[in-house]
Amino acid sequence: MSGRSPARLVLEDGRVFVGSAYGGRGESLGEVVFSTGMTGYQETLTDPSYHRQIVVQTAPQIGNTGWNDEDDESARIWVAGYVVRDPSRTPSNWRSRRTLAAELEAQGIVGIADVDTRTLTRHIRERGAMRAGVFSGAALAPDEELLARVRSAPSMTGADLAGDVSTAQPYVVPAVGERRFTVAALDLGIKSNTPRMLARLGVEVHVLPVNSSFEDVLAVQPDGMFLSNGPGDPATADHPVALTRAALERELPLFGICFGNQILGRALGLGTYKLPYGHRGINIPVVDVATGRVAITSQNHGFAVAGEPGGRFDTDFGAALVSHHCPNDGSVEGLRCVDAPAFSVQFHPEAAAGPHDAAGLFDDFVDLMSTRSTLVSRR
Numbered sequence: 001m002s003g004r005s006p007a008r009l010v011l012e013d014g015r016v017f018v019g020s021a022y023g024g025r026g027e028s029l030g031e032v033v034f035s036t037g038m039t040g041y042q043e044t045l046t047d048p049s050y051h052r053q054i055v056v057q058t059a060p061q062i063g064n065t066g067w068n069d070e071d072d073e074s075a076r077i078w079v080a081g082y083v084v085r086d087p088s089r090t091p092s093n094w095r096s097r098r099t100l101a102a103e104l105e106a107q108g109i110v111g112i113a114d115v116d117t118r119t120l121t122r123h124i125r126e127r128g129a130m131r132a133g134v135f136s137g138a139a140l141a142p143d144e145e146l147l148a149r150v151r152s153a154p155s156m157t158g159a160d161l162a163g164d165v166s167t168a169q170p171y172v173v174p175a176v177g178e179r180r181f182t183v184a185a186l187d188l189g190i191k192s193n194t195p196r197m198l199a200r201l202g203v204e205v206h207v208l209p210v211n212s213s214f215e216d217v218l219a220v221q222p223d224g225m226f227l228s229n230g231p232g233d234p235a236t237a238d239h240p241v242a243l244t245r246a247a248l249e250r251e252l253p254l255f256g257i258c259f260g261n262q263i264l265g266r267a268l269g270l271g272t273y274k275l276p277y278g279h280r281g282i283n284i285p286v287v288d289v290a291t292g293r294v295a296i297t298s299q300n301h302g303f304a305v306a307g308e309p310g311g312r313f314d315t316d317f318g319a320a321l322v323s324h325h326c327p328n329d330g331s332v333e334g335l336r337c338v339d340a341p342a343f344s345v346q347f348h349p350e351a352a353a354g355p356h357d358a359a360g361l362f363d364d365f366v367d368l369m370s371t372r373s374t375l376v377s378r379r
Contacts, residue, residue: 023104
């Protein structure tokens with residue numbers, strides 16, 4: 001070990017990993033998942049989609065570039081706990097302001113280092129994501145007691161978490177340069193880079209709380225509606241689904257990502273299910289059914305929409321199809337309405353730290369609003 005105080009990672013199935021305390025000390029409970037990203041740990045930690053999850057970094061060395069004041073995806077770290085193998089002792093980057101360990105400690109994020117993360121990742125792949133706990137300092141106790149604490153924690157299945165991470169008050173991100181369109185963005189756990197990317201395309205973004213009414217949406221006189229990423233089980237998100245159906249009925253151009261893809265899927269009548277261990281990382285391939293093009297994408301989700309690659313289906317709003325899928329497991333990665341101005345993807349086209357293969361989807365959304373505006377003006 002590295003000389004730090006002892007810590008333990010206890011999994012729901014009884015597996016225990018011994019390591020060293022890293023960051024905050026104490027107890028943290030959540031669902032243990034792994035992320036395969038080699039870079040972008042700061043964006044990962046501050047992504048609201050990771051709320052109530054203990055993140056295992058498969059990259060062996062973490063913290064090499066320290067922590068800066070520019071790359072946060074939200075106002076705080078959202079992960080429940082953090083698991084790494086070899087934390088950097090001294091960061092080396094001109095933008096670094098402090099160490100990763102110092103930031104974790106300052107925000108009270110309980111972590112564990114010196115863990116065989118390769119063995120741990122293989123275990124999660126074989127057994128699936130499960131409840132877990134990180135324990136250090138005064139929270140340490142016999143393994144049987146720690147396991148009982150883990151098994152008493154709530155499951156991610158059935159968890160309604162968007163309200164925990166959504167903004168309490170609406171706010172506006174102004175367009176860069178001339179304003180071309182106005183978008184109402186439903187904050188289910190939105191990342192900072194999303195409105196920034198829309199703003200660069202001349203879009204004024206009104207970020208609205210998850211509990212907003214459709215009247216609140218219409219009050220900003222939007223040219224389109226955006227459904228953000230976010231945490232939790234989409235089967236619990238009845239209110240966002242109702243808002244989405246209202247937008248579809250009004251033929252308001254709509255674009256959703258990640259959790260937003262699952263919300264659109266439910267609004268179109270599709271079911272959702274929990275993946276065995278999810279997709280989390282910045283190197284996940286996605287196939288565009290229409291073109292056959294493969295994009296390398298950033299993803300962070302533990303649930304998926306039920307459907308078949310390329311499948312076409314009927315909805316209350318006309319025909320729709322599965323527009324993208326993951327070649328690794330065949331899961332749905334995108335939906336597109338044929339008879340309504342709406343589409344969504346399961347991956348993150350706004351991904352800070354990359355990759356940027358899918359960034360053009362924001363242009364597609366702008367084109368959709370432009371086309372819709374032209375059609376309305378001709379009526």
